[in-house]
Amino acid sequence: MDFQPSVSLSHAGFHVFDMDTEVKFFTEVFGLRVTDRGVLGDRGEIAFLGADPRDHHQLVLYEGRTNTDEVHHNHVSFRVDSLQRLREIRAALDRHAGVTGVHTVNHGNAWSVYCFDPEGNRTEAFVDTPWHVSQPYEDALELDRPDDEIIEATGKMLADDPTAQPFDKWRAQFAEKLREAGADAG
Numbered sequence: 001m002d003f004q005p006s007v008s009l010s011h012a013g014f015h016v017f018d019m020d021t022e023v024k025f026f027t028e029v030f031g032l033r034v035t036d037r038g039v040l041g042d043r044g045e046i047a048f049l050g051a052d053p054r055d056h057h058q059l060v061l062y063e064g065r066t067n068t069d070e071v072h073h074n075h076v077s078f079r080v081d082s083l084q085r086l087r088e089i090r091a092a093l094d095r096h097a098g099v100t101g102v103h104t105v106n107h108g109n110a111w112s113v114y115c116f117d118p119e120g121n122r123t124e125a126f127v128d129t130p131w132h133v134s135q136p137y138e139d140a141l142e143l144d145r146p147d148d149e150i151i152e153a154t155g156k157m158l159a160d161d162p163t164a165q166p167f168d169k170w171r172a173q174f175a176e177k178l179r180e181a182g183a184d185a186g
């Protein structure tokens, strides 16, 4: 079947009480690998996990869950196929009753639009950039600029970052790690 979805579910994020416990659970039970782990400002530690080289991560864990009654789901994320599609989604969010907090972020490896849906669930839509850069990473994204300017600005933004590399190279390396882990497990 030759069908390309215009959006596909990519990853989810959860708030966690104890990062090490949760990382251990998802790596040991499901065989996910930690693809990046770091601290983002005063928001605490973030861990990115995955088992599919097409995605930098399939699960994001956020330190700082405080109460079992609180929503611990952080966001659900859809990959879209173009910056134009991302602009259309942002416009639809701006029009949609009850949607709040619509904003763009340049993650270096993704151009993203976030919002809270009418019931307060955080959602993301994103386009892959051509690059990988260590996460977490956040910068401004001027989505109204033409595609080529966004690509050029992102390339310049990442030029001095020693962790930046072509995303395809990162994917090939991650695929190799996963193959080695599979071989180790016999």
Ligand SMILES: [Fe+2]
Binding pocket: 011, 013, 060, 075, 077, 124
């Ligand atoms: Fe995300």
